[in-house]
Amino acid sequence: MLRPMPAPAINVRGLRKSYGALEAVQGIDLEVAEGEVFALLGPNGAGKTTTVEILEGHRERSAGDVSVLGRDPARADRAHRARIGIVLQSTGLNQYLTAAETINLYRGFYPNPRPLDEVLNVVGLTEKRDERVRRLSGGQQRRLDVGIGLAGDPDLLFLDEPTTGFDPAARRGAWEMVKSLASLGKTILLTTHYMDEAQALADRVAIISAGRIVAEGPPSTLVGTSERVTLIRFRVPSGSPPLPAAIEANARESAAGVEIRAEEATLALHELTGWALEHGITLEALEVTRPSLEDVYLELTRGAEQVAST
Amino acid sequence: MSDLRLAARQVGYENKAFWRNPAAAFFTFAFPLMFLVIFNLIFGSDTTARFGCARKFSVSNFYIPAVTAFAVISACYTNIAITVAFTRDEGVLKRLRGTPLPSWVYLFGRIVHAIIIAIILVVIVVLFGRAFYNVDLPGKTLPAFIATLAVGAACFSSLGLAVTAIIPNADASPAVVNATILPLLFISDVFIPLDKAPKYLATFSNIFPVKHFSHGLLTAYSPCPTGTGFVASDLLVMGAWCVAGVLLSARFFSWEPRT
Numbered sequence: 001m002l003r004p005m006p007a008p009a010i011n012v013r014g015l016r017k018s019y020g021a022l023e024a025v026q027g028i029d030l031e032v033a034e035g036e037v038f039a040l041l042g043p044n045g046a047g048k049t050t051t052v053e054i055l056e057g058h059r060e061r062s063a064g065d066v067s068v069l070g071r072d073p074a075r076a077d078r079a080h081r082a083r084i085g086i087v088l089q090s091t092g093l094n095q096y097l098t099a100a101e102t103i104n105l106y107r108g109f110y111p112n113p114r115p116l117d118e119v120l121n122v123v124g125l126t127e128k129r130d131e132r133v134r135r136l137s138g139g140q141q142r143r144l145d146v147g148i149g150l151a152g153d154p155d156l157l158f159l160d161e162p163t164t165g166f167d168p169a170a171r172r173g174a175w176e177m178v179k180s181l182a183s184l185g186k187t188i189l190l191t192t193h194y195m196d197e198a199q200a201l202a203d204r205v206a207i208i209s210a211g212r213i214v215a216e217g218p219p220s221t222l223v224g225t226s227e228r229v230t231l232i233r234f235r236v237p238s239g240s241p242p243l244p245a246a247i248e249a250n251a252r253e254s255a256a257g258v259e260i261r262a263e264e265a266t267l268a269l270h271e272l273t274g275w276a277l278e279h280g281i282t283l284e285a286l287e288v289t290r291p292s293l294e295d296v297y298l299e300l301t302r303g304a305e306q307v308a309s310t
Numbered sequence: 311m312s313d314l315r316l317a318a319r320q321v322g323y324e325n326k327a328f329w330r331n332p333a334a335a336f337f338t339f340a341f342p343l344m345f346l347v348i349f350n351l352i353f354g355s356d357t358t359a360r361f362g363c364a365r366k367f368s369v370s371n372f373y374i375p376a377v378t379a380f381a382v383i384s385a386c387y388t389n390i391a392i393t394v395a396f397t398r399d400e401g402v403l404k405r406l407r408g409t410p411l412p413s414w415v416y417l418f419g420r421i422v423h424a425i426i427i428a429i430i431l432v433v434i435v436v437l438f439g440r441a442f443y444n445v446d447l448p449g450k451t452l453p454a455f456i457a458t459l460a461v462g463a464a465c466f467s468s469l470g471l472a473v474t475a476i477i478p479n480a481d482a483s484p485a486v487v488n489a490t491i492l493p494l495l496f497i498s499d500v501f502i503p504l505d506k507a508p509k510y511l512a513t514f515s516n517i518f519p520v521k522h523f524s525h526g527l528l529t530a531y532s533p534c535p536t537g538t539g540f541v542a543s544d545l546l547v548m549g550a551w552c553v554a555g556v557l558l559s560a561r562f563f564s565w566e567p568r569t
Contacts, residue, residue, distance in 0.1 A: 056408055058566070078410040086408040092400025096330040097323065105323050108311060109411040132330070152409070 007070055009034045009156050009187040010055060015064035017050050024050045026211035027064070032189060032204075034155075037182045039202035040191045043301050047211040048191040049089070049160060055189065056086050056158055069156055082110050085154035087146050089161050095134035099125050102133060103147050110152030122180055123147040124173065139170035143177065150181070157181065159190040163197060175200050195294040209301040222296055230265035231291055232272065234258055235284040244275045257285060261299075313412055320419030321426075328423065338389075342381035342431055343438060349373050349501070350443065358503040363534035369503060374439035375531035376500050378432050379524040382459060383466050383495070385428035388487050390420060390470030395483035398474065403565045413565070421467045428463050448530055451539030455530035458545065462523040465548040468555030469519070475562035494520040499528065519551040 010032035017025040025047045032038040040048045053059040054066060057073035057080075066073060071080045093102060100116060107113035120126045123143040128136060136144065142162070149157055162178065163171045171194075178201050182188060192198055198205045199219045206216040215222055235257035243251055243258075247268050251260045262268035269288070276283050291299070311319070329335055350370055357366035397403055406416050439445040448455045473490060477483045495501050497511055498521035504512060515521040526544035 058404065058408065078412070081408060082410045084408070086405065088401050088405055088408075090401060091405050092397065092402050094323075094327050096327040101323070101326070105319075106409065108316065108319055109409045111410075148405070 007034075008032060008067075009036070009069060010038075010189065011065075011067040012051075012055070013065040015051065015054065015066060016062045017047075017054060017059070018062045024211055025054075025061075028208070028211075028213055030206060030213070032187060034187055035182075035185050036203050037178070037188045037190070037201055039198035039205045040189065040208055041193065041195065041198045041205055041297065042191075042208035043193055046208045046301065048193075048208055051208070052158055052160055052189065052191055056084070057081070058086075082112075082152055083155050085149035085152060085157040087149040087157070087159050087162065089164070091145055093133045093141060093144060096132060098130050098132050099136065099140075099144055099147075100129040102144060103151050106148045106151040112153055113151055114153035119147050119150050122150060122184075123177055139166055139173065142166070142170075143174070146174075146177065154186070156187045156189070159188060161191055161193070163192070163194065171197070195292075195297050207297055207300050214300045215296070229291055230262050230268075231289050231295060232260040232262055232265070232268060232287070233289075234272075234286040236281055237284075240281055241279055244271050246271050313415060316411065317415045317418045317422075320415055321422045324419050324423035325426065328427075338385075338427060339431060339434060342377050342384065342435055345380060345501075346373055346377040346435060346438065349377070353502075356503075358505055360499060360503045360505065360528060361532045361534060363532065367533050370439070370443040371445050371531075371533050372499075372503050372528065374435060374443065374445045375527035376503075376524055378435050378459070378531075379462065379520070379527050380495060380500050381431035381435055382428045382462050383491060383500075383520065383523070385431055386421075386424050386463050386466035387470040387473075387491060389427070390424050390467055391473045391477065391487045392483045394420065394471060394474050395477045396480045398564065399480035399567045401567060404567070407565045417471065421471075424467060424470075425463050428459075432459060445531075446533070448535070448539065451530045451532070451535045454539030454541075455527065457540065458523070458526035458530055461545050461548045461552070462519075462526070465519050465523070465552040465555070468552045468559065470555075471563060472555040472558040475558065475564065478568055491520075494518050497521075499524045519548045522547045 008031045010030060012028055012030040015025055015028040015030075016023065028047075028051060030038075030051075040051065042048050050059065054061045055068050055073055057068075057076040060074055068076075069080065069083055073080075097105065100120065103116055103119050107116065107119075117126070120129050123146050125136075125140060125143055125147060128140060133141060133144065146159070146162065149159070159178065163174045166174060175197070178188065178190070182201075190201065202219065204217060205219050205222060206213045207222070208214070233256075242248065247260055247262070250262060250268075251258055260268060260272070265288070272283070275281075350373055353369045353373075356369045358369050358372050359366050360372055361367055394403075403416070407413065436447060440447060473487065474483075477486045494515065497504070497507070497515045498518065500520060512521075522541075522544035526541050526548075529541050529544075530539040532539065
């Protein structure tokens, strides 16, 4: 007998959200499968948080179809909220309760909570269980936030910028935690503006910029989309003559130097070195590389940083 | 877990956290007593006609019910408005909205906790008055005293929630709360017996619930009690403000930080 295909955990079609004249989300399609770790990646103000808050049920959408665990989040009831866990960007905690009491307080809200010891273990706070919140470090408090999101043993977990403000060691720790959550079979939708974070954690990534998804796929194939491109970076002394016309079209100048995105790398290098020799110019810090995922991201989201604020 | 058990549990957690900050707890309870002592030091030799008795009585008789009113207003209105504004700004209310906890359960927990603090404060002030100022407890007017306290606590809790709608952010909350309550405490027979105040001021302060609260408590605490001590008009005005507070909260209360 044929089984029906499992419904996706999250299904979004043509999602739009306007704040007055500002269109923060301009038609987004998303599909997140059950058990998948999906990352929404984008600069501040790209529409990540707005999108996630609509999926969480915190915000009404202006247009589009949204289904989360088979329900419309705008009409979520208690039973629906018992199946999702939400970890917001930054949330206060009662400073005078202990870590274990905090988790227990929230566990009490759910019909089938996850055992306390398991929650503490997953977020790495077993040793701090009887420590009051005010004596926990910033990273430990953030992990406690995640623990609260797990208290109800949700099928779907929203993690909004789980590591913003962390030092590198704390970020690694948080990554390990998200990986162990994924190994529990949870569907996880996380937002981040760190490329390496998406690369380390996500099965699939959608890059969002100025309210639109500009690229989507597994991290490896996202790099593949610009496989033909080679990056040539260098610095030239001030007062140098203009670059040859053939490569200037693909050049971008910044304080760090010049970057050329060349599809025909051999030709571009030939033009460049020929021009440098002809004018007696030294190409300082010359570098020829393939684009990393970070370069893809920066290229796709360039100029969109100041478009909107969420 | 049933919703009522959840609500009781919420009160338990609020309480636990409160007592774990001993400095805050100490000053919460010492604060009204400080006012009681200071007012008595300054005005203790005066007499007042505020009770409407045949003769004037010492202002100490006035200050026990007056500071009781102040204590309940601090514990309910001031405390609820400021803590709710802070938890709202910290995103705690928003997080709770994303859980299956019914919204009313959290607010119920906050309000019941505030009322527990108010009850302790009232007991302290009343016992302090009896021990140090020879002010007798109400006898046959005790039911009126308790009923007035109960209506007042409900009224100022409801208004404490409602006022958060005009508090833009947590940092502004003490300023907004004090600006809305302190002037009324001065013109409503709480901080100063208004024996010599101009008539229009008394008429003006009659609009607001503070005056009716203090007036109801003064009547129930009268050194020359007549009847049961119930003042229906005071209870009605406070009840109306209570309902207004609930309606305004239902319409304008925000679960998210305001930006």
